[in-house]
């Protein structure tokens with residue numbers, strides 16, 4: 017006879033009572049006390065007599081101390097997601113990560129039964145030091161945080177298969193991905209599908225699910241990450257398999273997902289046996305845990321804590337050993353700011369990784385006489401590619417800029433904030449990187465004739481083109497590889513040489529302008 021997992025069994029029995037306590041709560045906090053009916057308590061008590069203690073399997077980690085005399089065990093889940101290498105962001109003179117580490121360490125000191133979970137996308141966009149070190153500076157910063165388990169995010173594949181392998185195999189904490197496997201060699205996959213961590217007296221199981229790769233068109237893609245990491249998008253099936261294999265050995269099951277908030281909500285409704293979904297990817301700041309009541313009476317919460325290490329989530333749980341019920345007693349979003357404790361060693365490390373990879377990231381490299389709005393950034397790139405490559409023409413999306421530039425001195429890091437890189441597909445250059453193409457005036461005229469009118473792309477070229485002359489076109493990688501995004505039918509395949517990321521071209525241009533005593537704008 018196949019034994020029903022303990023917690024599922026209890027939930028099934030308690031279903032009626034819980035349904036009464038929690039009905040109509042979707043979208044609101046389920047910060048409820050146990051309200052089981054006396055009859056349910058009696059049924060549970062009789063079922064507990066049949067339980068057999070399960071020894072912790074090898075490799076199980078433990079946090080905090082277990083007091084076996086206590087009926088109720090309290091523990092904390094602190095969670096982060098989509099930090100995206102924002103250690104370069106300075107708050108009150110210190111890196112954001114110094115406060116993240118300071119807060120989490122203080123929390124663990126105060127309550128050793130604290131589990132710190134990271135739902136992925138630690139890499140990309142946030143720091144020019146990361147780009148210059150091909151991810152290594154971010155790998156070091158992640159390891160400085162007191163993380164107990166992490167799920168890999170789509171951006172965390174940015175720097176290629178070897179960087180992923182290094183990140184995961186050198187990690188002090190397990191890196192989860194139940195739905196990602198290395199091509200052709202399942203046993204060499206660096207990810208673990210499941211980990212058990214005993215938090216005080218509570219046996220917590222954690223699995224992780226990862227969203228798809230993205231293509232050079234910045235849209236979801238079925239291509240494997242870095243050419244080798246195959247992703248399975250049958251999330252409910254994969255999660256149900258983990259529940260089937262491991263539910264019986266844990267009290268609480270957590271899915272640490274990098275799928276997006278609404279995907280988690282859907283999964284929470286479809287897959288019983290998971291108590292908590294700690295999410296990322298959609299970068300939602302969910303101030304009140306989203307409660308799910310399943311048809312079978314069991315329930316789950318979905319949480320996600322914003323992005324960029326600006327906020328983190330803290331959930332205080334109570335686990336009742338007698339009735340096997342999990343209660344979310346409190347939930348709070350914590351703002352990462354100067355009021356939090358500081359980890360000075362993490363602050364020092366943030367300086368060190370920047371010094372190693374981008375030593376002058378904080379020094380002004382240019383000055384602007386007037387602020388440059390985001391809508392004028394393509395014009396700036398055009399001037400830069402004219403100066404750098406003697407470009408005759410340029411095709412570039414207006415949507416690849418995150419911001420304009422402020423008036424006054426401009427640092428490399430601030431310039432990067434406006435043009436940061438998304439390496440898509442993972443393991444290749446950014447989709448907004450630039451390619452230099454040589455083509456005839458006739459071909460350039462044909463290309464211009466086919467451009468889709470509209471605000472998405474900026475196109476620069478001489479008014480009159482000599483059909484016989486050779487021109488130099490600078491084109492973003494996205495439009496080069498996906499011409500249908502920019503033009504009606506590709507007139508001919510474009511081929512060229514890769515020129516660099518936007519930041520590379522703009523940095524050279526900014527320094528050259530400064531050397532000549534000129535403003536950047």
Ligand SMILES: [Zn+2]
Pocket residue numbers: 137169170171227274296297298
């Ligand atoms: Zn993501």
